[in-house]
Structure formats: C-alpha cells, structure tokens
Amino acid sequence: MNTPAHDLPAMDRRRFLKGAMLGAGALSLGGRLSIAESAAPAGNAGPLLLPYRGPNVIVIRFGGGVRRPETIDPEHTYSPFLCRDLAARGTLFKNMGIASREGVEPGHGPGTLNILTGMYDQYKDVGGRFLGERFEAKVPTVFEHLRGKYEVPEHQALMINGEDRTDEEFYTFSNHHLFGVRYRSTVLSLYRFKTHLLRRQIDGWTGDPGELKEKQKQLNELESLDHRDAERNRSNPEIEAFWERWRQFYGESGFVNPRGDRLLTELAARAIRELRPKLLMVNYNDCDYVHWGNINHYTRGIAIMDEGLQRLVQLVEGDEEYRNNTVFVIVPDCGRDNNRFVAVPCQHHGSKSARQIFALLYGPGIAKNQVVDKSVDQISVAATIGRVMGFDTAFSEGPILAEAFA
Amino acid sequence: MSVIAATMDRVPPVLSECACPSFGRRILAGFRKGLAFFWKYFLGMIYCQSAIGGVLIVGWTYRLVQRSVLKRWWRMSGFRRSGQGYKAFLESHDRTRAMVHWPNWVVESDFMNVVGRRTRQNPGLWKGTIALGKSLVHSLWLNFRIGLRGILNTWVLTLPGCILWLFGWYDGWNNSFNKGYEQAAVGPLLGWLGVLLFIIAMLYVPMAQVRQAATGNWRSFYQFRVVWRLVRQKWFMCMLLAGLYSLAYLPVAILKMAPISFSDNPAIMDHSNAQIIEFLQAYFFWASVVVFPAYVSLRLVAARIYASALVRTVQNGKVPIAALQPEEKEDLERLGLLTVREERRLPWPLRLFAWAVRSGVKTATVFIWFIFVSQIFIAEFFNYHPGKGWLNQTLVQLPWFHDIPYDQLK
Numbered sequence: 001m002n003t004p005a006h007d008l009p010a011m012d013r014r015r016f017l018k019g020a021m022l023g024a025g026a027l028s029l030g031g032r033l034s035i036a037e038s039a040a041p042a043g044n045a046g047p048l049l050l051p052y053r054g055p056n057v058i059v060i061r062f063g064g065g066v067r068r069p070e071t072i073d074p075e076h077t078y079s080p081f082l083c084r085d086l087a088a089r090g091t092l093f094k095n096m097g098i099a100s101r102e103g104v105e106p107g108h109g110p111g112t113l114n115i116l117t118g119m120y121d122q123y124k125d126v127g128g129r130f131l132g133e134r135f136e137a138k139v140p141t142v143f144e145h146l147r148g149k150y151e152v153p154e155h156q157a158l159m160i161n162g163e164d165r166t167d168e169e170f171y172t173f174s175n176h177h178l179f180g181v182r183y184r185s186t187v188l189s190l191y192r193f194k195t196h197l198l199r200r201q202i203d204g205w206t207g208d209p210g211e212l213k214e215k216q217k218q219l220n221e222l223e224s225l226d227h228r229d230a231e232r233n234r235s236n237p238e239i240e241a242f243w244e245r246w247r248q249f250y251g252e253s254g255f256v257n258p259r260g261d262r263l264l265t266e267l268a269a270r271a272i273r274e275l276r277p278k279l280l281m282v283n284y285n286d287c288d289y290v291h292w293g294n295i296n297h298y299t300r301g302i303a304i305m306d307e308g309l310q311r312l313v314q315l316v317e318g319d320e321e322y323r324n325n326t327v328f329v330i331v332p333d334c335g336r337d338n339n340r341f342v343a344v345p346c347q348h349h350g351s352k353s354a355r356q357i358f359a360l361l362y363g364p365g366i367a368k369n370q371v372v373d374k375s376v377d378q379i380s381v382a383a384t385i386g387r388v389m390g391f392d393t394a395f396s397e398g399p400i401l402a403e404a405f406a
Numbered sequence: 407m408s409v410i411a412a413t414m415d416r417v418p419p420v421l422s423e424c425a426c427p428s429f430g431r432r433i434l435a436g437f438r439k440g441l442a443f444f445w446k447y448f449l450g451m452i453y454c455q456s457a458i459g460g461v462l463i464v465g466w467t468y469r470l471v472q473r474s475v476l477k478r479w480w481r482m483s484g485f486r487r488s489g490q491g492y493k494a495f496l497e498s499h500d501r502t503r504a505m506v507h508w509p510n511w512v513v514e515s516d517f518m519n520v521v522g523r524r525t526r527q528n529p530g531l532w533k534g535t536i537a538l539g540k541s542l543v544h545s546l547w548l549n550f551r552i553g554l555r556g557i558l559n560t561w562v563l564t565l566p567g568c569i570l571w572l573f574g575w576y577d578g579w580n581n582s583f584n585k586g587y588e589q590a591a592v593g594p595l596l597g598w599l600g601v602l603l604f605i606i607a608m609l610y611v612p613m614a615q616v617r618q619a620a621t622g623n624w625r626s627f628y629q630f631r632v633v634w635r636l637v638r639q640k641w642f643m644c645m646l647l648a649g650l651y652s653l654a655y656l657p658v659a660i661l662k663m664a665p666i667s668f669s670d671n672p673a674i675m676d677h678s679n680a681q682i683i684e685f686l687q688a689y690f691f692w693a694s695v696v697v698f699p700a701y702v703s704l705r706l707v708a709a710r711i712y713a714s715a716l717v718r719t720v721q722n723g724k725v726p727i728a729a730l731q732p733e734e735k736e737d738l739e740r741l742g743l744l745t746v747r748e749e750r751r752l753p754w755p756l757r758l759f760a761w762a763v764r765s766g767v768k769t770a771t772v773f774i775w776f777i778f779v780s781q782i783f784i785a786e787f788f789n790y791h792p793g794k795g796w797l798n799q800t801l802v803q804l805p806w807f808h809d810i811p812y813d814q815l816k
Contacts (some may be wrong), residue, residue: 046598148809163585259585292579293790300583339681344790351670 025190052150052278054390056326057383058268058316059115059281060309063333064108064165064288065349069095069331070302070386072358078299079306082330082360086313090328090362091370091404098334098355099380104256106354109133111333111378112171112283116141118382118396125167126227133167133244134227137174138393140386146279149391154186155238158277160267161189161283166225177394182230185240185262188267193224196243197252242274244368249333261286261301265308269315272322281388283333284308290336293344298336313362327363327388329383360403363388367406414684414714425570428646430578442508449511449697453805455687455696459806462511462546464560465553467702468619471709475620476505476737478713483741501733501738514544555624560615562805563607570600572796575786605775611802612647615705616712621731629798632729636715639724643711648774650707651801658800659785661693663810679815686810694813701805722749 001037026045062071062082071074072094077083098114103122117137125132140148143157145294161168169191173184182190198219205212250257258266268282287301307332316322336346338353348354357380378400386393387400450466453459480492496502497713504515514520514643524537578593612801613636618627626632639642669675674685719725720738723746727735752760786795791809798804 078571202426255587259587263585284584289579289583291787293792293795294576294577294579294583295792297579297583337666337669339666340811340815341665341668341686343792343814344791345669345811345814347790348666348788352675353669384487397594 001403006256008184011322015049048147049151052146052152052389054278055388056277056322057385057388058326058328059279059280059285059385060312060328060330061112061115061281061285061303061333062120062309062330063111063283064285065106065111065334066287066298066302066332066338066357067226067336067338067346067353068356069338070299070346072360078302079309080146081306081310081313086309086362087360088369090360091367091372092403093359093361093372093401095373095375096331096357096378096380097361097375098357099360100352106287106334106349107133108165108285108333109167109171111335112168113137113141114378115331115333115381116143116281117174118142118386118393118398120397121378133165134170135167137171138176140174140179140183140393141171141185141395142382142389142391143279144176144183145393146389147183147185147387147390148179150278151168152236152278152391154184155236156277156279157162157185157243158271158275158280160186160264160271160280160282161191162188162264165283165285166191168283170226170228185281186236188239188242188261188271190258191225192239193238193246194277195219197247198222200247208218219243221282232243233385238275242263242271245274246270256371257349259307261304265311266310268308272312272319276321279385282308282312289343290347293347295344296347310315317391318362324364327361327366329361329381329385330358331359331378361404362403366404366406372401372403374403422720431722431745435678446508446511448655449686450698450702451694453693454513454698455690455806457804457806458550460806461553461557462549463553463698463701463805464556465544465549465551466509466511467705468552468615469505469548470702471616471619471705472622473505473509475616475713476710479717479737479741481742482714482717483743485741495741498540502737509549510545511549512543512546514541517541545693552619552622556615556618557804559618559627560611562609563614564604564799565797565801566801567602567604567607567630568797569599570596570603571782572793574598574600575796583787589743591649601776601779604779605772606703606777608651608775608802609637609771610634610643612651612704612708613712618671618710619705619710619733620709620716622731623731626731629729632725635719635724636712639719640711640715641764641771643715643773645767645774647704647708647711648771648778651704652774652778652781654704655781657696658700658807660695661807662785662791663788665689683810683812683815690808690810697805697807701801704801705719719746721745 017079033153034400056302061191062079065324070078072083072092076085098104101120103387104110104120105123110121113123119137119139121138123133123135126134126136134338135368143159146152146159147154147157148251156313159172168312169187169189172187173179173181184248198215202212202215205215246257257263264282264284270282271277284301284305286304287298290298309328313328316326316328334349335354336349337351339347339351361384377398379396380401381398383393383398384398384401385406386396387405407661450463453463471492476496480486485495486492493506496805497505507515509515510517517538521541525534528534528537574593574597575594576593578597578598579591581589610630610633614627614633616634617629617633618624671786674682677685716725716734717738720730721743727744730738735744782795782799794809802806
C-alpha cells in the first residue's frame with residue numbers, strides 16, 4: 001500500500017486493462033472523441049456528472065524549490081507558521097521524495113505535474129526549447145479527474161500562477177484521450193489578466209487605429225503562447241467578471257496590485273471569496289530567484305510564502321462555507337541542492353537533496369499533530385487528493401498517503 | 407714583447423668553461439634549472455591560495471615581465487648578431503645585473519654571491535647579520551612592494567566596472583524578486599555600464615601593466631598617451647592578446663564552476679566539514695596548476711607585444727624619446743635601439759584599406775573582451791561567489807584562486 005512509487009512498475013496489468021477497455025469503449029462511441037466528450041452534452045453538464053459535496057482542497061505548491069531545513073526544521077525555519085503552527089494541526093510527511101529514476105528531474109515543471117498527475121514522467125519541452133518547461137501530461141490531472149466525475153464548473157477548479165513562468169499556464173489539462181481540455185482547470189495569473197484586458201480594450205476600441213493594431217499584436221503574442229489553442233474563444237462569464245472586479249479595484253497599470261508571490265496570495269484570497277473554488281492550487285515560486293546567487297531571495301521567498309499560507313488559512317477559517325470543510329495540502333515542487341562545497345549551497349536544484357521534500361496535510365479528516373517519518377513519494381499527493389475529494393486517480397502511480405487520515 | 411702582445415691580441419679569447427660546458431655539467435645545469443622552475447611554480451601555486459599571495463605573484467610577475475621586455479629588446483638589437491649574449495648584456499650594468507636569473511620568491515637573486523659580497527662590504531657581526539637578513543627576504547619584500555603598486559593601479563581602472571557588476575547583479579535580481587517594474591532599468595543599466603567600463607579598461611590595462619613592470623615606476627601606468635600609442639601601434643596583437651585572455655579564462659571558469667557538481671559525487675558527498683575543507687584546499691591548490699601559469703603567460707605575451715611596440719613607436723617618432731623613463735631610455739640606448747627612422751607614407755588606397763582593417767580589428771577586440779566578460783557572468787550564474795566573484799578577476803587582478811566557504815563549514 002505504502003511502497004514508494006519508484007519501486008513500482010510503471011503501469012500494472014490491471015491498470016493497463018482498465019485503460020484499454022475504456023479506450024476501446026471510447027472508440028466505439030465516437031471515433032476520435034473521448035468518452036466524456038461524446039457523452040457530455042454541450043456546456044459541460046453531462047448526465048454522468050455528480051454534484052460535488054465533498055471538502056474543498058487547497059494545494060499550496062511551496063515552491064520553487066525549498067529544502068527541509070529552511071521550512072520544516074524548527075531550528076532553521078524561515079516559515080514559522082508552517083513549521084510551528086500548521087504542522088501541529090495536521091500530518092507532516094517529513095520524508096517525501098522525488099524518485100531517482102532516469103529522466104525524472106527535480107524541477108518546477110516536472111514537480112508540479114508529479115503533484116497534479118500522480119505519475120513520474122520524462123518531461124520534455126514540446127517546442128524543444130533549451131530550458132523550456134512547456135510540458136504536456138500524458139495522464140489526467142487531479143482537476144480533470146474532479147471535473148470528469150463531478151459537476152464542478154471550470155471556474156471552481158483553479159490554478160494560480162506567477163507571472164514569470166508562463167509555461168506553467170498550460171498545465172491545466174493532459175493529453176489523455178479520456179480527459180483533456182473539456183475537464184481543464186482555469187488559471188488566474190497576470191498573464192490571464194493581461195489577455196483579458198487587451199481583449200476588452202480591443203472590443204471597445206474607438207481611438208487611433210495604429211494603437212489598436214499594436215494592442216492586437218500584443219494580444220496575438222500572448223495568445224500564441226497557448227499553442228494548443230485551448231483558451232482562445234473560451235470566455236467564461238465568472239472569470240471575466242472576476243477580472244473586471246480586479247480591474248476596477250487595482251486599475252490597468254499593474255503598478256497597484258501586489259507583486260511576486262504576494263500577488264498569488266491576493267489572487268487566491270479573492271478567488272476563494274468570489275469564485276468559491278472546490279479545488280485550488282497556488283503555485284508559489286519566487287524563492288527560486290536564489291539561482292542568481294542572492295541567498296536572501298531564497299529565505300525571503302520562503303517567508304513570503306509562509307505569510308501567504310497564513311493569510312489563506314485565516315481566510316478559510318473565517319469563512320463559514322470553507323471552515324471545517326477545506327483540506328490544505330502543502331507540498332514543494334522540488335527541493336534544492338545542499339552543496340557544502342560552495343558559498344551558496346542551495347543555488348540550484350539538481351542533486352540528491354533536490355529530491356528531498358515534505359508534505360503537510362491539514363483540515364477535516366486529517367490526523368492532527370502527527371509526523372510521519374517513513375519515505376513517501378511526491379506522486380502520492382494526487383491519489384491522496386483523490387481520496388479526500390472522492391475520485392479515483394486511475395492513472396496515477398503513487399499510493400494514497402493513508403497515514404494522513406484520522 | 408710587443409710582438410707577443412700583438413700576437414695575443416689576435417688570438418681569439420679563451421672561452422670560459424661556462425661557454426662550453428661538458429655534457430655532465432650541462433645535465434647538472436639543466437637539472438638545477440628544472441628544479442628551480444618547479445620550485446618557483448610550486449610556490450606560485452601556494453601563493454594563489456591567498457590575497458597576500460596574489461599580491462606577491464603580481465610583483466614577481468612584474469619583475470619577470472621586466473626581464474622579458476629587456477630580453478625582447480636585446481633580441482631586436484644588433485647585440486645578438488654580434489655575439490654578445492643576453493647574460494653578458496645584463497651583467498654589463500649594475501641595474502640589470504639582478505635580472506640575470508629569473509626573479510626569486512623570497513631570497514635575493516644570486517643569493518650566495520650577494521651575501522658573500524655584502525659580508526665583505528659590511529664586516530662585523532651586527533652589520534653582517536643585517537645584510538644577511540635583508541638578502542633573506544629581499545625578493546619577498548620586492549615582490550610585495552611591486553605587487554601592491556601593480557594591483558593598486560590595476561584596480562583604479564578595472565574595479566569601477568567590477569563594482570558596477572556587483573551592484574548591477576544585486577540590484578537587477580533584487581528588483582526582479584520584488585517586481586519593481588518602476589526601477590526595472592536600474593540593475594541592467596548598471597550591469598551594462600560596468601561591462602562597458604571594464605572593456606574600455608581592458609583595451610588599455612594589459613599594456614599599462616607591462617609598462618609599469620618594465621619601467622619599475624608606478625606613475626608610468628598613467629602615461630595614457632604613450633600606452634595608448636602602443637596599443638594603436640599593435641591593434642592586431644592586442645586583439646590576439648584579448649583572445650588569449652578569453653581562451654585562458656575558459657579553463658579557469660570551468661575550475662570556478664566545478665565545485666557546484668561536487669555535492670553529488672559519491673566519493674566525497676558524505677565527507678565531514680573538516681574533510682571538505684581539506685578536499686577543497688587540495689582542489690584549489692591543484693587548480694592553480696592552470697591558474698598560475700595562465701596569469702604569468704598572459705603577461706609574458708603582453709611583454710613581447712609591448713617591447714616591440716615601444717621600439718617601433720619610438721623609432722617612428724609616435725612616442726617622443728622625452729616621454730620615456732630614464733631607465734628604459736638608457737637600456738634602449740645601450741642596445742642601439744634609440745634611433746629614429748622615417749616611415750614611408752603609403753598611397754591613399756592602401757591607407758584606406760589599412761584603416762578598414764584596423765577598424766575591423768578594433769571591433770573584434772571589443773567583441774573578444776565582451777566574450778571574456780560573458781564567461782565571468784556565466785560562471786557566476788552557475789556558481790555564485792558573493793562579492794569576490796565580481797570584484798576579483800583572477801587573470802586580470804589578483805591571481806587569488808581559493809573559494810572555500812569556511813563560514814558554512816565551521
């Protein structure tokens with residue numbers, strides 16, 4: 001049950017047969033269409049979908065890349081809320097790891113997809129760019145599983161992204177033939193706000209045609225980043241309204257709203273208040289600036305995430321609908337180096353230490369004040385979210401983190 | 407008697423034993439030279455391990471450069487063709503006699519003979535002891551004094567660019583971290599300004615360093631017109647020198663970056679802190695096998711360029727004789743190189759062609775120095791050395807190559 005996933009075969013016989021049967025069924029139903037697409041009528045409200053009544057889940061990607069000492073070690077922590085307060089209220093898996101398999105890199109993109117899909121893969125940038133992280137998952141993400149089973153509108157399956165990593169904007173759905181774009185999650189980020197703003201400005205443009213052309217060009221550039229063409233022409237009234245409220249509050253300049261990882265906290269807080277997500281993932285990332293050598297960017301980045309986490313927990317605890325009905329899953333995308341041979345020991349993340357992470361679960365049904373010492377895998381997070389929300393992550397490899405459940 | 411004397415005058419001079427040594431003596435001399443070479447090399451590697459050692463290397467190298475410049479001039483002169491050896495030329499003057507041998511690191515050159523002579527000149531225990539003490543640390547003091555003057559001058563021109571890199575890097579990424587869009591340009595501008603200043607400095611500094619070394623006078627480093635004339639006289643060679651700097655920096659950069667990969671080496675990853683310090687000490691010592699000769703060789707190449715450029719510019723009148731330091735004027739006079747030659751004026755199409763070629767070479771030189779700077783930035787991205795990584799460029803400033811993170815290994 002709790003065997004680390006790197007000891008398991010890539011796909012067992014039962015899972016293969018299950019997938020094959022579903023695939024055959026899909027082909028018999030509609031040729032190129034997936035089961036869900038063919039079965040669900042337009043508007044995503046298919047008869048197979050059940051109303052969702054389970055707890056909400058908020059996944060905090062405590063990234064980009066943190067080590068255990070600066071996070072969960074009480075003597076060296078820069079995240080006191082996580083380490084001293086929240087850990088006592090939930091279950092801490094202090095020995096979570098990323099498998100040392102060939103091609104499995106301890107990075108932000110792969111780590112995020114490990115969490116989302118529950119499967120390790122050898123991810124390669126789809127455009128073949130050097131250091132590019134535009135990856136496409138082969139198996140469904142937890143968002144797709146949730147929306148494939150339950151009637152959860154796309155604006156309630158949310159991912160919050162930073163502005164520096166546009167590649168991660170497109171981890172919203174997999175290429176799996178049974179799932180895919182129809183069950184995608186929705187991303188809230190400055191990238192999305194910019195596209196919203198440009199579309200809005202272009203629609204109501206009455207000024208100089210040259211300026212309009214420039215704005216159209218900017219929009220085309222932003223939209224061209226989405227090579228799967230999934231987001232274009234898919235307006236969602238709730239999301240549009242969200243961005244309108246954001247625009248009214250913070251204006252259009254981009255100089256008024258919070259910045260960096262604080263922006264992610266603000267987006268998440270507003271999303272909880274206004275969109276009421278069932279599954280929300282916040283992809284913090286700024287401590288990764290230590291790549292450039294300034295160690296305080298790492299420690300400050302962790303402290304800022306910790307403050308963000310505290311704010312979100314307080315927000316949830318103050319919200320009647322979310323209080324006692326929300327599970328937090330806090331997990332880094334990857335660790336960082338612990339290189340004692342150099343002046344900045346955690347500058348990059350490619351070593352054994354970069355595979356050493358942790359996970360903290362907190363909320364109703366989660367065991368309190370429990371520390372689990374045994375080795376577990378990052379890919380177990382997906383199945384555990386599935387267990388909390390009541391869906392089966394059939395294609396994930398990692399076993400459920402059973403110790404977390406009280 | 408007069409016949410005998412006349413006959414003796416016609417008899418060729420008797421060759422000394424040194425002029426035609428036996429095979430055994432040659433082997434022995436070669437062995438002694440080899441031993442001295444490795445001893446100096448070994449000490450140079452040790453000195454690369456500290457800042458003070460770096461200063462000593464600068465001083466030692468400047469003394470070697472001075473000797474090298476003289477040797478180049480001697481080769482260019484008619485002395486070589488007339489059969490007067492370099493050693494004889496050096497020994498023929500008090501000031502140059504000490505340059506017969508390669509400079510020493512600690513004791514005075516030709517230590518035994520010098521001590522004997524001084525003891526004879528200073529009879530008495532007290533005076534003799536002082537004379538011995540002076541000879542014992544003569545080179546050490548000389549290396550330090552010359553090195554300090556050398557590095558101070560080099561810093562004056564190169565450090566402003568390096569300081570701007572430090573601030574540019576810090577502020578640029580600090581601004582990215584804090585998303586300070588309003589000041590987004592500050593960091594990159596500081597960085598680019600630093601790059602520009604450093605490249606401009608490096609068009610000048612290698613020749614100025616050699617000039618300071620050759621004249622033994624720190625003020626000559628700032629003879630901007632003279633030094634710039636030399637650079638302009640030898641643009642192509644200066645471009646090649648920039649290329650050598652870039653090429654030599656490649657292994658140095660790799661050695662700087664390499665420790666980033668050590669933490670996953672199964673043989674050493676579980677070492678205790680004390681073992682890591684020991685390992686890194688050995689690493690940086692052996693890395694100096696590359697760093698030390700790279701530093702010295704670049705200056706010896708620069709010395710050759712300088713020597714021929716100075717003679718050429720003096721002879722074609724571009725550098726007035728009055729601008730020379732008294733010592734170099736004297737040396738050039740002794741070697742018969744202080745002559746003025748009329749340069750033939752080329753027809754205008756050739757002048758135009760030469761101008762076009764020179765412009766291309768100048769552009770290429772700037773570009774090559776940019777490559778050198780790029781390597782510094784790339785090395786710092788992979789393995790950041792707070793402060794020192796920007797402020798000390800091993801091949802340009804102090805050859806100090808020792809980056810052990812003692813603070814975290816306490």
